[in-house]
Amino acid sequence: MSLSNSVVQPAVGAGARRSHAGMLQACLPKLVLAPSVAISLFFVYGFMLWTFILSLTNSRMLPSYEFVGFAQYARLMANDRWWVASTNLVVFGGLFVAICLALGLVLAILLDQRIRQEGALRTIYLYPMALSFIVTGVVWKWLLNPGLGIQAMVRSWGFENFRFDWLVNPDMAVYTLVIAAVWQASGFVMALFLAGLRGIDDSILKAAQLDGASLPRIYWRVVIPCLRPVVFSAVMILSHIAIKSFDLVVALTGGGPGYASDLPATFMYAHAFTRAQIGLGSASAMLMLGGVLAILIPYLYSELRGRRHG
C-alpha cells in the first residue's frame, strides 16, 4: 500500500518540474479526500458542537449566546411533553423493533421452504421500504380513520360494535405509529434474515437432521443462534429508524391527539422551528444524539472486537 508514496518521491532539486508533478500526484488522493473530510468536520462534528453550545444558551426565536449552563436540560427534564415524547419513543421503539424482528424472522423462515414464486412474494413484502414515510403516513391515516377506514368497513359487514379508533384515541395513537412503521420496515428485516438463512452452512443442518432433530427444534437450537449477527444488525438499524422517526408522526398523527403521540424528533422540531425555543430544542437534539450513541457505540465495539477475533 505504501508503494504509492515511495514511488513518487523524487530527490529535491533534481528536475524541479518532475518533482512538482510528482508531489502533486502524491498529494492527489489527500486533495480528493480533503473536501469531504472538511465537510464532515464542519457540518457533522462542528454542527454537533454548535448545537451543544446552543443548548447551553437561552436562545429563543434567534440563536443568542447568553450562556445559562444546563438550565435548558433542566427545563427539558421538567417538561411534561418531553416525557410523553420520550416514553412514546420507548414504547414505539420497543414494539417496532420487537414486532419487526418477529415478523421478519417468521416470514424469512417460511419463505426459505422452497416456495414457488418466492421472488414475487419477496418483492411484495419489501416494497413499502421504497416509499416515503409521508406516503406511508397518509395511507395509514386513511385506513385508520374511524369514519371511513377499517372501522367503518368492518361495521358495514355487520359488526356494529367494532371499534378501531386508535388514531383519535390519546392512549392508543402511538400504537398506530407502530402499525404503520412495522408495515414499512418488516419486509426489510425479512430480507436481512433471508440473506442470513441462505448464508448458513448446509452441513450443519444436515448433521442436525441426521441426529434426528425435528424441524422446529433445528430452527430453534441451530438456525436461529446462527442468525445472531443479523439480529444484532437489525436491532441497530431499526432502533436507529425509531429514534429518527419524524415524517411518519407528522403525516400520520401530527403528534396528536394533543401531543399524545409526540416523539423526541417531533418535539425537537416543534420547539426549535415553530415554538421559538431554540435552546430547548437544541437540548432535546443533544439527548437524541446521546440516545443514538448509546446504541451505536456498543454495536461498533462488538463489530470491531468480532473482526479482531474472527
Next chain:
Amino acid sequence: MDNVIRRRTLGARLGRAILYAVLLLAALFYLLPLAVMLITSVKPLAEISPGTLLSLPREPTLAPWTKAWGEACTGMRCEGVGVYFLNSIAIVVPAVLISTVIGALNGYALTKWRFKGSELLFALMLFGCFIPFQVVLLPMAQTLGWLGLSSSRAGLILVHVIFGIAFTTLFFRNFYVAVPTELVSAAKLDGAGFFRIFWRILLPVSAPIIVVSVIWQFTQIWNDFLFGVAFSAHNTQPVTVALNNLVNTSTGAREYNVDMAAAMIAALPTLIVYVLAGKYFVRGLTAGSVKG
C-alpha cells in the same frame, strides 16, 4: 431446509397448504394499503362513504389525479403537487449525481491510495451516516442563511450532498476494497496517475455499485421530509412536503381521492425504481445499514 426426504403424506400436504396460506395472508397485509390507495385515487368523491374502503370504483375516473397534479390546494396555494414534483426532480438529480461522483472518488482514494490515517478519516466520515439529523438542523439553517441559500433548491441540494457523501463513500469503499490491487499497482509503476487509473481501471468495473449508490441516494433524497420542511419555502418545496401540506389543508370538504392520488404521485418514482431495480435496492439497503 426440508430437503433430505420429501414425503408427500397428507400431513405434509396440509403443512404446505398452511404455509402458502400464511405467506399469502402476509402478502395481503403488505399489498392492502397500496391497493386501497390506488382504488381510492380513481373513485369519484361521491363513491367514498363508510364501508366502501375495498369496493372497486363503479365509475373509475382520473379526475382526482389531474386535480392532485395541477389544482389541489397545498397550504395557501392551489396549484397541485405537480410543481413540487418537478422541484423534487430538480433537487434529486444534481444531488444524486454529485454525491455519487464524490463518493466514488473518496472510495477509490481510501482503498487504492491508502496513506497513514486514511482509515481514521474513513471512520470519521462514516459517523455522518448515524447522527440524528435533528442535531444539525439549527446550525444548518443559519449556515444556509450566511451562504445566501436559505429556502433555495441549491441549498437543499447542498444539504443532501453533504449528508449523502458518508453513504456513497461507504458504498464505493466497500466495493473497491474487493477490487484486486495488483492492476492498480502495476499501473502505478507504469507511471499512470490518480485519475487515469480511476478512469481506466476502476470505473469500468464500477457499474453495479454506481447503480446501488444512485438508487440509494435517489430513494433517500426523494423520500426526505425533514430537510425539505426545514429548509424550503413554498416555491422550493419537495413533493413530500407538498403532499403533507395537501393532506393537512383544511379548506372545504376532505377530498380523500385527491389525497390518495397525490400520495401515489409522490410514491411512484421510488416504486418504479424499486420494481425495475429491486435487486440493487436491497443491496443498497443492506450495504448502507448492515455494513455501517
